[in-house]
Amino acid sequence: METEIPALLRARETISPERFTFHSSRMRMKHVTKEELAAMDAASDRCALELSDAAVDVMGYACLVAIMSMGHGYHRESQARLHQVTVDNGNSAPVVSSAGALVDGIKAIGAKKVAIVAPYMKPLTEMVVNYIRSEGIEVTEWRALEISDNLAVAGHDPARLPGIVASMEQIGDVDAVVLSACVQMPSLPAVSIVEAQVGKPVLTAAIATTWAMLKSLDLDTRVPGGGTLLSGAY
Template identity: 50%
Template sequence: METEIPAMLDERPELYGESFTFHSSRMRMQSVTEEELERMDEQSEDCATLLSDARCDVIAYACLIGIMAQGPGYHEESEAKLRERTVENDGDAPVVTSAGALVRALDRLEADRVALIAPYVEELTRTVIDYFESGGVEVVDYETLECPDNLEVAELDQRNLVDVADGLNTDDADALVLSSCVQMPSLAAVQAAEDRFGLPVFSAATATTYEILDELGLSTQVPGAGRLLDGGLNEGSERTVPTAADD
């Protein structure tokens, strides 16, 4: 979240004349287990309040599995209650979750069947699959990398992801989720995988970036970040092209 999203926003065309600032508030979590994820999510409301002190224009909740582990559809509940905390602090800001962004990206791409790669242990990857399937999306194949240490997840080599995806059966897939975790790097491999497989390829980070830009009323164009961010999905809707630095 703190590396790939700024990298994508920095790659936007210079003609937009934008400048972004980033603010963060952390929730504690070291091992990716159901118990730690639940304790982590309990901290999210205080974090939303702290961030609203900065009067941010949009707030993004980064941990996808932290949301999905709380049960199907929880992203909607989380986004609503976190926004309410910003309203209570007189800093009203829309809230997007990476889990909700990923689910809505599937809808935007009209993808009913997906293949996915996750860094989690098998049990948590099944949680992601169940979350998708509860919303009517079929996971046709998946690969789980069995990495429970959160810091190790961030150190996984994204150059391997295209080869990992080669082992998936994508014949019946409408899209490929190259990384279902904002902690697992994948940005450098998204376009390469899309070119190889001929499918829309995206990640939790690219989906979150789409929603950040959309909530800001900006074009959703990021070069080389896959079909979701090629700017075409919101063509025809009104968008403001900033003429001065926007936060």
């Protein structure tokens, strides 16, 4: 949230007049486990309240797996509740989540079947896969990188991602590739490489969240280096 989304919006500033500032409030998590994710999500109301003090124009809930671990469809409940926090604080702001944005982004480009790369341990990755399936999207193949330490997720080398995708046996059967189902795991430098490699749209949680934020602000969604979803066509 604090690296790739600002990077995408800075890239947009090179071709569009709007300028952005970035504000963050943190929900604590060290290890990506279901227990820590639940505790993290419980702190989201505090974060929304703090950010609404700054009268921001849009808020993004970064952690995809925190939302998806709370039950199918939870992104709608979370977004509505956090938006109400901003309303009650007198600074109403739309709230998007990386979980909801990824689902909406996949549907926006017309993809029915996807392949997914995620940094999580296998049980959490299966939870993410099942959440996406519950939204009517077929997940044909997935890879769990099984990185439990949250800082290690951020330190994963995106240069490894093209090789990981190349190892997927059913990549020819999908409509799109989710290169990182996690805003924390860096992937932006590999997006255009993998799009060229597989000849299919490639999107990430960070790209989808940026797209959802721009849509909520009623701004053009063309961002250099943002892949198919941020081509401006959606």
